[in-house]
Amino acid sequence: MSRLDIRCKVDLPVYIIANNNGGKGVTETKTKFTSLSLSGGFINFKQSHNENKIFGLRYDLPKHGEFEILGEVARSESDGFAARFYNLNRDAKLKLWDYIKENMADDISCPYCGKENTQKLRKCDKCGWSLNFYSQDYIVEHEKESFIKRLDLKSSLFSIEDLYKILNYVDVQILKIGKNLDINEEFVGSSQGILNVFSMIRRVAPTDVPVLITGESGTGKELTAMAIHERSQRRRKPFITINCAAIPDNLLEAELFGYEKGAFTGAYASKVGKFEYADGGTIFLDEIGELSPNLQSKLLRFLEDKIVEKIGSNGSKKVDVRLIAATNKDLKSAIAKGSFRKDLFYRLDVFNINLPPVRERDEDKVILARYFLNKYSKEMNLNKTFTSEAVNAIKTYEWPGNVREIINRVRRAVVMSKDAAIGPVDLDLNIPVMQMDTMTSLREVRYSIEKQKLIEALRHCNNNISKVARVLGISRPSVYSLRKKYSL
Numbered sequence: 001m002s003r004l005d006i007r008c009k010v011d012l013p014v015y016i017i018a019n020n021n022g023g024k025g026v027t028e029t030k031t032k033f034t035s036l037s038l039s040g041g042f043i044n045f046k047q048s049h050n051e052n053k054i055f056g057l058r059y060d061l062p063k064h065g066e067f068e069i070l071g072e073v074a075r076s077e078s079d080g081f082a083a084r085f086y087n088l089n090r091d092a093k094l095k096l097w098d099y100i101k102e103n104m105a106d107d108i109s110c111p112y113c114g115k116e117n118t119q120k121l122r123k124c125d126k127c128g129w130s131l132n133f134y135s136q137d138y139i140v141e142h143e144k145e146s147f148i149k150r151l152d153l154k155s156s157l158f159s160i161e162d163l164y165k166i167l168n169y170v171d172v173q174i175l176k177i178g179k180n181l182d183i184n185e186e187f188v189g190s191s192q193g194i195l196n197v198f199s200m201i202r203r204v205a206p207t208d209v210p211v212l213i214t215g216e217s218g219t220g221k222e223l224t225a226m227a228i229h230e231r232s233q234r235r236r237k238p239f240i241t242i243n244c245a246a247i248p249d250n251l252l253e254a255e256l257f258g259y260e261k262g263a264f265t266g267a268y269a270s271k272v273g274k275f276e277y278a279d280g281g282t283i284f285l286d287e288i289g290e291l292s293p294n295l296q297s298k299l300l301r302f303l304e305d306k307i308v309e310k311i312g313s314n315g316s317k318k319v320d321v322r323l324i325a326a327t328n329k330d331l332k333s334a335i336a337k338g339s340f341r342k343d344l345f346y347r348l349d350v351f352n353i354n355l356p357p358v359r360e361r362d363e364d365k366v367i368l369a370r371y372f373l374n375k376y377s378k379e380m381n382l383n384k385t386f387t388s389e390a391v392n393a394i395k396t397y398e399w400p401g402n403v404r405e406i407i408n409r410v411r412r413a414v415v416m417s418k419d420a421a422i423g424p425v426d427l428d429l430n431i432p433v434m435q436m437d438t439m440t441s442l443r444e445v446r447y448s449i450e451k452q453k454l455i456e457a458l459r460h461c462n463n464n465i466s467k468v469a470r471v472l473g474i475s476r477p478s479v480y481s482l483r484k485k486y487s488l
């Protein structure tokens, strides 16, 4: 069988970087390569090495500079060992090839199979590999041609699961098949509740139908709105978010519809409103339940004809925007109380996606917590895990702040925990056991705890809404609506 890589004799210094005995620190030992190929080399080293041991290799290529790669002992011999290389990037490979090419013996035989080549053929007539070493594309072509053989040599080590993983990796990561449908990338969860949400997003995204997203604070309403936009034909056009609770009424009107210069005191220049700005795209009206009666009727008018009239202007402009609205309020009871217009509700609620709270997505609790644990550990270059007590606490806790609360608690635990294993205390999840005789309805408990926590946080943060939102792990608009709810 022919080789897959050309080998050449060299005399190149290399440092072996290894963990020393106790794993406390590393040692660097200077020695040399006596032969090299693109996939490995022979290292002159008298000490014995265990096979499959992994270490670092640092070498300086004349004309090309320093490289550090991973090596593994493939075979030990009395004067040293053969090392297999890992993680050579394209640049390191091309430069190594340059070096090998310069050091190749000026031989008259094929370096792959050894067949004599006195006629200096450009393709070996025995093994079939190209011998056109000095062509610019030679090495890339050879790597491509030998790729299947390399995989084939390793394939006996693959399990059937590995094969599926490889094929899926090729389809999804390399060929990007199904990219637009891959909601799972940013949306985590496998509970029936969240799977229903994924399916509704897929169904409604390609249409132009208005969507009303409902659900408690932190359940993923904004994420859902973005997922719809990204999977629609409008994805290359703007996605504009407006928080109806965070902007005072008069400013919100100006923000949405725009205004002409001099329309009101302070309007020094004319401004394009968000509806016009979002032309061709999607506008996401968050906390729609907080809209004043005045703006409710203006929005209704806009939805009927999609015509924007800037404040202080006589003209109007037709725009093409898709509307997605969200609320954590019960709009039907707001209608019953007379604080929300029924006709507007029906305009918005053409397609409703209700996001289930985390406490109803039991199996997702740990999946979400682990997802964010990995995410933040990776970001901070740490290696953290949950103890089994932490996993139990995560399962038992109700997560009133939903996914946002999971994010905040896990992120804080990753930063604050001293050990690699995160326990319930690090997550601040020492759940008190409630006595049967003092048990009240869940709604009452939630009401009083929520109110109490809000009072404490407002006091602690001197009524600074951004700080309160951070402390409680909820969004600023949610703080506004909670203040309204409890008249604080």
Ligand SMILES: Nc1ncnc2c1ncn2[C@@H]1O[C@H](COP(=O)(O)OP(=O)(O)OP(=O)(O)O)[C@@H](O)[C@H]1O
Binding pocket: 186, 187, 188, 189, 194, 215, 216, 217, 218, 219, 220, 221, 222, 223, 224, 328, 403, 404, 407, 474, 475, 477, 478
């Ligand atoms: N299923 C999920 N998988 C991964 N991340 C999620 C999921 N659901 C929500 N998140 C994340 O949780 C955070 C809160 O989500 P989002 O802002 O969409 O919630 P919301 O319902 O709009 O909250 P609020 O009512 O407080 O504004 C965001 O960082 C979001 O990316």
Ligand SMILES: [Mg+2]
Binding pocket: 221, 222, 286, 475
């Ligand atoms: Mg939101």
